[in-house]
Amino acid sequence: MVSTAELDGFLRTLTQRRSRLAELGESDASPSMRELFAEALDMSQELVLADAELRAQQEQLEVSRGELARLAARHDRIVNASDRAYIVTTDMGVLRDVNPAGRALLSLPDFVRSPRPIATRFSELDRAAVRSLINRAAREPELTHRLDKVVLIDRPARPVAVAVTGFHDPTTGELLLDWEITVASRPAFAPATPALPTQDRWRHAEAPAEAARPQPADARMVELVRDLSALEEPADALARVVDEVRTLIDGCEHVGLVLPERGAGTSQLAHQEPPLRALHELEARHKQGPVQDAERTRHAVLVSSLAHDLRWPALARDATDLPISSLVVIPVAFAGRQAGSLTVATHAAQGFDERTVAQLNCLTGLVMPVLGLVRQRQNLRTALASRQEIGTAVGILVERHRITADAAFTLMVAASQRLNVKLRTIAAEVMHTGSDPDDLTIAPSGTRRSAHP
Structure with missing residues (x-):
């Protein structure tokens, strides 16, 4: 293969000869000589173009040689x-x-x-x-x-x-x-396996190995779901999930779990520790932040250093005083509503990674439906109690006014619509005060009740 230095020398010589030919052609007035010199100049120009093409091919060859060398090295690692x-x-x-x-x-x-x-x-x-x-x-x-x-x-x-x-x-x-x-290297604290007596080695080899195997993570999740299913109050189930998050996530210092309850938009089932509550207040003030992004996009948000995150510059400036640097926010669905989030945080930068996100996604995917069932059971118990109260109130009105059950129920519904309160609140008033539905004047909050004189 021709080297770059040799190509440079050849090009210099060619240029010098071309200049010499041009001088000779100008000094000789013979037409035949002029034609000969013109052909020589054309040939020298073609040689210059050929030299440029040769250089380009050599550069491409060097690139291909490097790629082939990398491929050969990779092949050696794979095959050998x-x-x-x-x-x-x-x-x-x-x-x-x-x-x-x-x-x-x-x-x-x-x-x-x-x-x-x-x-x-x-x-x-x-x-x-x-x-x-x-x-x-x-x-x-x-x-x-x-x-x-x-x-x-x-x-x-x-x-x-x-x-x-x-x-x-x-x-x-x-x-x-x-x-x-x-x-990973074997942990330094792992105890050495003691040597077994000769007479016990065959017995040890035939013993089942299940006891020596570590408990799979799935077994822990099954136990968590079983515990949640046995709870009656959503608040207790929420606390159990928070405890599991602390145990599962390495380096977790703060946990926040906010779940919208059924019905009112502002009613929430929530566990928020002070640093995360302060973070939510800052997000509400600046209308930006990881929790808002997670709930809006329905994707997990991983933050390595909150005070240096360029996604939320206004929030980052005000978050320097918070004892939070790294956090993960997982959007969750609860009771059919897509408006909740699970947040874990720590003061250390780079405290969490993609593995943390995967663990939390797996956890929420398992426990959120169970939390929804716990909440549904509570709603059913509340509905059953309300039905009993409504039935009792209907019976009181039927006995008092000698009307049908449908007519008594219609009176209660009309009072509920007039006062803008729930039907069970009207039933409770009829039961506890003895007032007729038409005489009730209940504040919308339900905390104040009275009857017309």
């Missing part, structure tokens, strides 16, 4: 044995190539071009975080995207760390993702 797991997927996370260490780590039966999405090799709690990692790597392939402390389905006791970088296939131009998965 390595103690690290290297995987190549499409930009959608579908497996393409896996080296032996990666195949062993992911428990894959096939070596190459398995159609399985890589996210399915992770635990259910971590799959949303892995999918989010894939999306980020596809959007920004030039960066290295990381995810720590995620769990593989076949290795629940050993979390792994994942690093993903995008690259383009030099032959097809397709965007691919390069994965490196490393297993």
Whole structure:
């Protein structure tokens, strides 16, 4: 291959000869010589153009050589044995190539071009975080995207760390993702397994291994749902969910759970700690913030440092005094209404990540329907008590005025509409005061009652 220095020397020589030919052509007046010199000049121009094309091809060749070198290095990692797991997927996370260490780590039966999405090799709690990692790597392939402390389905006791970088296939131009998965070192505090006596080794090998396996996260969620289902008051169920969030999320210092109750738009079933209550007040003042964004877009919002977040500049300026830096807001649906949110917060920056978002999404997806059932049971109990009161009041009016039950009920409905209060409030007044519905003058709040003289 001709080097760049050789090409430069050739071009200089060619330029000098071209200039010399031009001088000779001008000094000789013979037409034949002029024609000969003109042809020589045309030839030299073609050589200059050929030189430029050769340079462009050489530059492209250098680029291709670099791409091939990177591809060869990647191929060596995939094919050759390595103690690290290297995987190549499409930009959608579908497996393409896996080296032996990666195949062993992911428990894959096939070596190459398995159609399985890589996210399915992770635990259910971590799959949303892995999918989010894939999306980020596809959007920004030039960066290295990381995810720590995620769990593989076949290795629940050993979390792994994942690093993903995008690259383009030099032959097809397709965007691919390069994965490196490393297993976390065994904890230093893990006790060593004591040696068993010879006579006990076979007995130990035949013993069931269920007791040694860690309890899956699903079992904990099942226990939580069972506990919530046994509660009668929505406030008690809300407190149980808040306790579970504190236990589940590492580094969680503050929890806020706001759920709209059925009926009035301002009535809420809520647990808000002072820092989060102050944050909500700031959001209401500035009409911007993570909670408002989550409830408006119906997507989770992850904040690494509230005081430096450019999405809400006015809020960020006033939030510097709050003991909150990192937070996650999850929009939730409750009692058929899409207006609630779950918030976790900590004073430390970078306190939460995509795994936190995945854990909270899984938790809310399980417990919100159960909370709705607890609330529905309370509503049914309230409705049953109201029906009993209304029936008693109807009986009082039937006995007093010698009218039918329908007529007595019509009197109560008319009083309810006239006073703009619930029918059960009219029934309670009839029961406790002995007044007729037409004589009642109840304040709309229901806290003040009297009868016409």
